[in-house]
Amino acid sequence: MSTLLASAAPGVADTAPGRGHIEIDDVTVRFTQNGAALDAVRGISIDVKPGEFVSVVGPSGCGKSTLLNIVAGFLKPSAGGATVDGAPIRGPGADRGVVFQQYSLFPWLKVRENVEFGLRMQGMAPAARCARARTLLGLAGLLAFENHYPEQLSGGMKQRVGIVRALATGPQVLLMDEPFGALDAQTRVVMQEILTNMWQQLKLSVLFITHDIEESIFLSDKVYVMTARPGRVKAEIPIPLPRPRTAEMSNSPEFIAILQQLRALIREESLAAMGGELREGGLGGDWHLGKGGVGEAL
Amino acid sequence: MAGAISLRVLRGEGRAAGAGPGETRAGEAWSSGEGPAEDRREGEALAAVSAPSPAEPAVLGLAAGAATEILRETPPAAMAAMAVPLAEAGNAAAGAAVVSSPSALAPATGSLASASAGAAAAIPRDAPPAAVAATAASFAAAGTAAAELLSTRLQSAGAVPARAVAGGGMAAASPSGTAPPAGGRLAAALRRQLPGLLLGLVSIGLLVGFWYLATAYRWNFYIRFTNVPTPGEVFSELVALAGDGKFLTNIGISLQRILLGFAFATVLGVVFGLLCGRYLMLRRLLFPALEVLRPIPAIAWVPISIMLWPSTESSIVFITFLGAFFPILLNTLHGVAAVDAVLLRAARCLGAGEASLLARVILPAALPHIFTGLAVGMGVAWVSLIAAEMISGQFGVGYFTWEAYSLIEYPHIVIGMLVIGVLGLACSGAIRLLSRIAMPWQSLGGREGAP
Numbered sequence: 001m002s003t004l005l006a007s008a009a010p011g012v013a014d015t016a017p018g019r020g021h022i023e024i025d026d027v028t029v030r031f032t033q034n035g036a037a038l039d040a041v042r043g044i045s046i047d048v049k050p051g052e053f054v055s056v057v058g059p060s061g062c063g064k065s066t067l068l069n070i071v072a073g074f075l076k077p078s079a080g081g082a083t084v085d086g087a088p089i090r091g092p093g094a095d096r097g098v099v100f101q102q103y104s105l106f107p108w109l110k111v112r113e114n115v116e117f118g119l120r121m122q123g124m125a126p127a128a129r130c131a132r133a134r135t136l137l138g139l140a141g142l143l144a145f146e147n148h149y150p151e152q153l154s155g156g157m158k159q160r161v162g163i164v165r166a167l168a169t170g171p172q173v174l175l176m177d178e179p180f181g182a183l184d185a186q187t188r189v190v191m192q193e194i195l196t197n198m199w200q201q202l203k204l205s206v207l208f209i210t211h212d213i214e215e216s217i218f219l220s221d222k223v224y225v226m227t228a229r230p231g232r233v234k235a236e237i238p239i240p241l242p243r244p245r246t247a248e249m250s251n252s253p254e255f256i257a258i259l260q261q262l263r264a265l266i267r268e269e270s271l272a273a274m275g276g277e278l279r280e281g282g283l284g285g286d287w288h289l290g291k292g293g294v295g296e297a298l
Numbered sequence: 299m300a301g302a303i304s305l306r307v308l309r310g311e312g313r314a315a316g317a318g319p320g321e322t323r324a325g326e327a328w329s330s331g332e333g334p335a336e337d338r339r340e341g342e343a344l345a346a347v348s349a350p351s352p353a354e355p356a357v358l359g360l361a362a363g364a365a366t367e368i369l370r371e372t373p374p375a376a377m378a379a380m381a382v383p384l385a386e387a388g389n390a391a392a393g394a395a396v397v398s399s400p401s402a403l404a405p406a407t408g409s410l411a412s413a414s415a416g417a418a419a420a421i422p423r424d425a426p427p428a429a430v431a432a433t434a435a436s437f438a439a440a441g442t443a444a445a446e447l448l449s450t451r452l453q454s455a456g457a458v459p460a461r462a463v464a465g466g467g468m469a470a471a472s473p474s475g476t477a478p479p480a481g482g483r484l485a486a487a488l489r490r491q492l493p494g495l496l497l498g499l500v501s502i503g504l505l506v507g508f509w510y511l512a513t514a515y516r517w518n519f520y521i522r523f524t525n526v527p528t529p530g531e532v533f534s535e536l537v538a539l540a541g542d543g544k545f546l547t548n549i550g551i552s553l554q555r556i557l558l559g560f561a562f563a564t565v566l567g568v569v570f571g572l573l574c575g576r577y578l579m580l581r582r583l584l585f586p587a588l589e590v591l592r593p594i595p596a597i598a599w600v601p602i603s604i605m606l607w608p609s610t611e612s613s614i615v616f617i618t619f620l621g622a623f624f625p626i627l628l629n630t631l632h633g634v635a636a637v638d639a640v641l642l643r644a645a646r647c648l649g650a651g652e653a654s655l656l657a658r659v660i661l662p663a664a665l666p667h668i669f670t671g672l673a674v675g676m677g678v679a680w681v682s683l684i685a686a687e688m689i690s691g692q693f694g695v696g697y698f699t700w701e702a703y704s705l706i707e708y709p710h711i712v713i714g715m716l717v718i719g720v721l722g723l724a725c726s727g728a729i730r731l732l733s734r735i736a737m738p739w740q741s742l743g744g745r746e747g748a749p
Binding site for chain 1 (some may be wrong): 473530602638643644645646647648649650651654658659662663737738739741
C-alpha cells in the first residue's frame with residue numbers, strides 16, 4: 001500500500017525525517033469584548049515533534065480551536081510565536097493540511113474534484129492531479145465514490161474525503177479540529193483506525209483537537225490538557241501504549257489508568273469553567289467517572 | 299413615429315398627472331402587496347381547515363397556480379391595455395388598481411402558495427424570503443408606474459371608440475407551455491403527473507370559459523366586457539397573424555432586446571455583486587448610490603433614458619437592463635454573504651489565492667442565490683421591456699399590444715398579452731433549465747422541479 005502511494009504520488013510520501021515540527025512558543029491570544037481585554041489562551045507552549053501525534057483536550061471554550069487556528073494561519077497571536085520547521089507562520093497554506101469539524105467539502109465539486117482542489121491551486125496538470133487524487137481515494141476506500149457529490153455521502157465518508165483532500169498536497173503537518181465530533185460512535189471508532197493507518201504510512205505530524213478523552217488516548221503519542229479560560233497548559237501526558245493500538249486496548253489497565261488521570265484533570269477544569277458553586281457543592285460522588293467501578297476492581 | 303407622438307404626449311401630460319397624485323392612490327394601496335398577500339394566506343388557511351385530507355390543499359393550490367401562471371407572466375404594463383377598456387371611462391385610477399394588483403399578487407402567490415408550480419420552481423430552494431418579498435414590491439412599483447404613464451397617454455388619446463363584438467366559437471388558444479418530456483420513463487412520469495396535468499387543463503379551461511361567457515354575452519357590471527374580444531375572435535386573428543412577417547419581427551425584436559438587456563444585467567450584476575460582497579470598502583463606496591437608484595422603477599427611467607441614449611433601441615435595452623440589474627445584484631450580494639466561512643478557510647488552507655477564492659469558491663457557492671436573482675430579474679426585465687416598448691417603442695410585442703389598442707384592433711391586444719405571457723414563461727423556463735444544468739449538485743436526492 002505504501003509503495004503504491006510512493007510510486008503514484010511521490011510528494012505525499014517522500015518523507016524527509018525531521019520535517020513537520022510544530023512549535024508553539026509562549027503564545028497569548030487577547031481580544032477585547034465590550035471594552036475589556038480577555039485572554040483566550042495565555043502563555044501556551046506546545047511542541048509537536050516530526051511524525052508525532054499530539055492531542056489537545058480541555059473543557060469547552062478553553063481555546064483549543066484558537067490554538068489550531070494559530071498554527072493553521074487564520075489567527076495571529078497577540079504575543080509569542082508559532083513556527084513549523086523553524087519558519088514563522090504567515091497565513092494559511094497548503095504546507096499544513098486542515099480538517100474541520102464541519103464537513104467543509106465544496107458541495108459543487110465531485111469527490112475527486114474536491115481532492116484535486118489543492119493540486120489545482122498548485123497548478124498541477126489535470127491528468128497528474130486526477131491520477132494522484134484517485135490513488136489517495138483508493139487508499140481511503142473511496143474510489144467507487146469519486147464521481148459522487150458530497151451530499152450523496154455519509155458523514156464518515158465526507159470526513160474521509162476531507163482528510164484525503166487535506167493530504168493531497170503532501171503536507172507534513174495535519175491539523176484536525178474535532179474532526180469526528182459530528183460522527184456516531186461506531187463510525188468514529190472506524191475513522192480513528194483509518195486515521196492511525198494514514199498517519200503511520202505518511203509519517204505526518206498531527207495536531208489533533210478533541211474533547212473526547214478516550215479518543216485522544218487511543219490516537220496520540222502525547223496529550224496536552226488545557227485549563228479553563230484563559231487556556232493554559234495544565235498537564236502534558238505521554239501515552240506510552242504500544243502500537244498498533246486496537247479497540248480491545250481500551251480495557252487494559254494502562255489505558256484505564258491514563259483515562260482516569262485525564263478525566264480527573266479535565267473534571268477540575270470543567271468545574272472551574274462552569275463556576276465556583278459546582279465545586280463547593282453537591283456534585284457528590286464520581287458520577288462523571290463512568291468506568292470508575294472497573295478501575296477500582298483492578 | 300408613434301414613438302415620437304407618444305413621447306410628446308408623455309411630456310405634455312406627465313406634468314398634469316404629477317399635479318394630481320390622488321389618481322394613483324388606489325393603485326398604490328393595492329400595490330403595497332399587503333392586501334393580496336393577506337387574502338392569499340387566509341384563503342390557504344381556509345382551504346386547509348375545510349379540507350378533509352392533506353392532499354386537497356395541494357391540489358387546490360395547483361389549480362390556482364396554473365390559473366395565475368399565465369397572468370403572472372403577463373407584465374402589468376400589458377394588462378394596462380386590457381384594464382383601460384375594462385374600467386369605467388375616465389376612472390384611470392381603477393385601471394391602475396387592476397394593473398397593480400396582479401403584479402403584486404403574482405409574485406406573492408409564488409412565494410406563499412408552495413403548491414404553485416410556477417414561481418416556486420423558478421426560485422431555487424433556499425431563496426431568501428426577504429428577496430422574494432422585495433421582488434414582489436418592485437413588481438408592484440413597476441406596475442403602478444406603468445399604469446400612471448399609460449393612463450396619462452390614454453387621457454390624451456381621446457374618446458374610447460365603441461365597437462360591436464361579434465360572438466365566436468369556443469376555440470381556445472391554450473398557451474400552456476407543458477411540452478411532454480421525451481424518454482423511456484415517459485409513461486410512468488405521465489401517470490404520476492396526470493392528475494396535475496388534468497387539473498391544469500381544467501384551470502385553463504375555466505379561465506377561457508369565463509372569458510368566453512363574459513365576452514360572448516357582453517357582461518357589463520361596472521367592469522365592462524362589451525369591447526373585449528371573444529376567444530374565437532382572438533383565435534382566428536392569431537391564425538391570420540401567424541404567418542405575418544411584421545408580427546414575427548415584433549416578437550423577434552422584443553426577444554433581442556430582452557436578451558441584450560438581461561445579458562448586460564447578468565454580467566454586471568454578478569460581477570458587482572461578487573466584488574461588493576467580498577470587499578467591504580467597495581460596498582461602502584458603491585452602495586449608497588445604488589440604494590438611492592434602486593427604488594426607482596425601471597419604467598420611471600423612460601423619459602431620462604430617451605434623453606440619455608442616442609437611439610430608441612438602446613434606451614429600451616437600457617430600461618430592460620435596469621429592471622433585471624438590481625434583483626441580480628442584490629441576490630448575488632446575499633449569496634456572497636451566505637457563503638459558509640469554513641469553505642473559504644478550507645480553500646485558503648489548500649493554497650487558494652484571492653482570485654481563486656472568488657472564481658472557484660465564492661461564485662459557485664453563491665450560484666443558488668444568483669439564479670434566484672436571475673429568475674426574479676427576468677420577470678422584472680419583461681415588465682420593464684413591455685412598458686418601455688409601449689411608451690417609447692417602435693416594434694416589439696409591447697408596442698404591438700398598445701398599437702392594437704390605438705388602432706381599435708382589440709383581438710390583437712389579447713394576442714399581444716398572450717404572446718408576452720408565453721415568452722415570459724419560456725424565458726423563466728429557460729432560466730430554470732439553465733440553473734439545473736449549472737448546479738447539478740442542487741438537484742440531488744430525487745427532488746425535481748419538473749415544469
